[in-house]
Amino acid sequence: MSLKIEPAPTIALIGYKGNLGKAINIELGKRGFAVTRIGREGDLETQSHLIPYKSINVKNSLKPSAIINLANYYTPAPDGPDFERMKDSIVGVATAIAEYNKIVQVPLISASTYFQFSPEALTPWSDYAQYKNKAREILIAAATLNEFAFTDFILFDNYGGERKNKFFDLAIESLTTGVKLPATCGEQIVNLTYVGDIVDAMIQELDSLLAIPSATRNTYELRSGETYSLKNLAMLIESTSGRSLNIDWCAIPYREREVFDLWSTGFGTPPTWIQKWNIPRYVNSLKLSEASK
Numbered sequence: 001m002s003l004k005i006e007p008a009p010t011i012a013l014i015g016y017k018g019n020l021g022k023a024i025n026i027e028l029g030k031r032g033f034a035v036t037r038i039g040r041e042g043d044l045e046t047q048s049h050l051i052p053y054k055s056i057n058v059k060n061s062l063k064p065s066a067i068i069n070l071a072n073y074y075t076p077a078p079d080g081p082d083f084e085r086m087k088d089s090i091v092g093v094a095t096a097i098a099e100y101n102k103i104v105q106v107p108l109i110s111a112s113t114y115f116q117f118s119p120e121a122l123t124p125w126s127d128y129a130q131y132k133n134k135a136r137e138i139l140i141a142a143a144t145l146n147e148f149a150f151t152d153f154i155l156f157d158n159y160g161g162e163r164k165n166k167f168f169d170l171a172i173e174s175l176t177t178g179v180k181l182p183a184t185c186g187e188q189i190v191n192l193t194y195v196g197d198i199v200d201a202m203i204q205e206l207d208s209l210l211a212i213p214s215a216t217r218n219t220y221e222l223r224s225g226e227t228y229s230l231k232n233l234a235m236l237i238e239s240t241s242g243r244s245l246n247i248d249w250c251a252i253p254y255r256e257r258e259v260f261d262l263w264s265t266g267f268g269t270p271p272t273w274i275q276k277w278n279i280p281r282y283v284n285s286l287k288l289s290e291a292s293k
Contacts, residue, residue, distance in 0.1 A: 009210055010034040010062060014050060014093060015070030019163035020111070024068065024199045031203060036064060052092025056100040066206055069097055069110040069139075074128055076255060086131055094135035098142035107149040107209035109202055112136050114156050114191075114221070117265040125257060140217065147215040151205050153198070154221040154265050160195035160282065167230055168192065168237075168279075175243055175288060182251035186231035188258040193224040194277035201273045220270045226278055227262055233279070240280045241288040 011028055015021040016037040028035050036058060038048045047059040050071075058064065073089035075082050094110075101108060115129040116136065124130045136152060143150035159168045167183070167190070174181040201222055209216075228236065234245050 008032050008034045009065035010036055011206070012036045012038055012048070012056075012058060012064035012067045013070070014038045014056075014067065014097070015072060016046075018070055018072060019161040020158070020195060020198060021070045023161050023195045024070065024202060027196075027199045027203060036062065050093060050096050052088040053095045054099070056096055063104050064106055065210060066107040066109065067097060067101065068202065068206070069093065069108065072111070078127065083127060086128060090128075090131040090135045091138070094138040098138050101142060101148055102146050105146055105148045107151075107206070107213075108139065108143065109151050109153070109205060109209075110136075110139055112152050112154045112219075114154055114223075114263075114265055117154065117263065119263055122257075143215070143217055149209050149214060149216050151209065151216075151218040151220070153202060153205075154219065154267060155198065156191040156193060156221070156223055156262075158193045158195050158198060159279075160277075168233065171234055171237055171245055171247070172283075172286065172288075174246055175237065175241060178246060180246045180248050182248045183230065184252050184254050184258075185250040186234070186247075187229050188254070188260055189227060189229055189262045190233065190259070191223055191227045191262055192233075192279065193222050193226075193275070194282060197224070197273075197275055197277055198222055200276070201270050204272055205270060219267045220273075221265045221267045222273075223265075223269060224275050224278075236279055237283055240283040243288060 011033050013021065013025055013035050016025050025035055025037065036048050037046045038050050038056060039046045041049045041051060043049065048057060050056045071089055071093040073086045078086065097108065113129065113132050115125040116133045118125040118129070139150055157166070159166070163169070164173065170181055234247055238245055
């Protein structure tokens with residue numbers, strides 16, 4: 001008697017080129033999922049395409065088991081074209097997903113930002129936060145109307161993966177090269193979560209949604225236990241690595257909006273999620289102290 005082999009669940013992944021998207025794409029493959037990567041028309045890396053505000057065309061009309069939406073575009077100082085690019089990448093993509101999931105009605109996991117949940121006196125935090133809010137509203141409304149499961153993860157700052165353009169990454173680069181890093185006066189606050197821990201949370205939720213199909217709607221924040229000012233973060237990197245950073249503090253002015261007091265979003269972390277990584281573990285994994293010998 002031959003055993004029937006069930007096909008691997010297929011996950012439609014939107015935003016696979018981003019830092020988090022690349023990490024979850026790799027991990028989904030490691031854990032036995034089949035991944036259909038969805039990009040814009042003209043994307044030569046995939047045959048499945050999304051048209052903002054309109055539709056998603058999945059190759060071979062394959063119905064996925066679930067959708068993960070990590071499409072995003074953010075720049076701290078947007079100019080004219082950036083606003084349209086942000087809107088298309090956030091609101092336009094959410095609208096296309098909502099239209100597509102009217103038909104396939106499969107679980108959806110998406111990502112928001114803590115900037116959407118700033119204190120009332122600071123709201124709206126930015127155009128970016130407003131676009132993310134609109135996208136969240138679109139997806140919640142679609143999930144309610146069409147009765148599919150929807151989980152939204154509220155992300156704070158993160159580190160790890162391939163992206164190397166935030167203060168933490170630039171500080172590590174400065175540590176290894178010795179090149180002076182211009183910085184603000186360093187009093188703004190960041191809450192940092194390792195990319196791999198974010199991926200773990202999302203895949204745990206994916207497993208749960210696939211195991212028990214239902215039309216649940218969940219929102220979780222992925223806040224780690226590591227909140228630092230930039231100055232304290234630099235001190236932690238130095239104490240862990242045993243090397244001195246070359247930072248030119250106060251060489252850059254603060255932006256119009258900086259976070260000096262981290263607020264709560266009002267949501268809890270996933271009940272089964274455990275933060276596995278922290279800054280000292282990550283810095284030690286880079287073997288920076290050995291490189292200095």
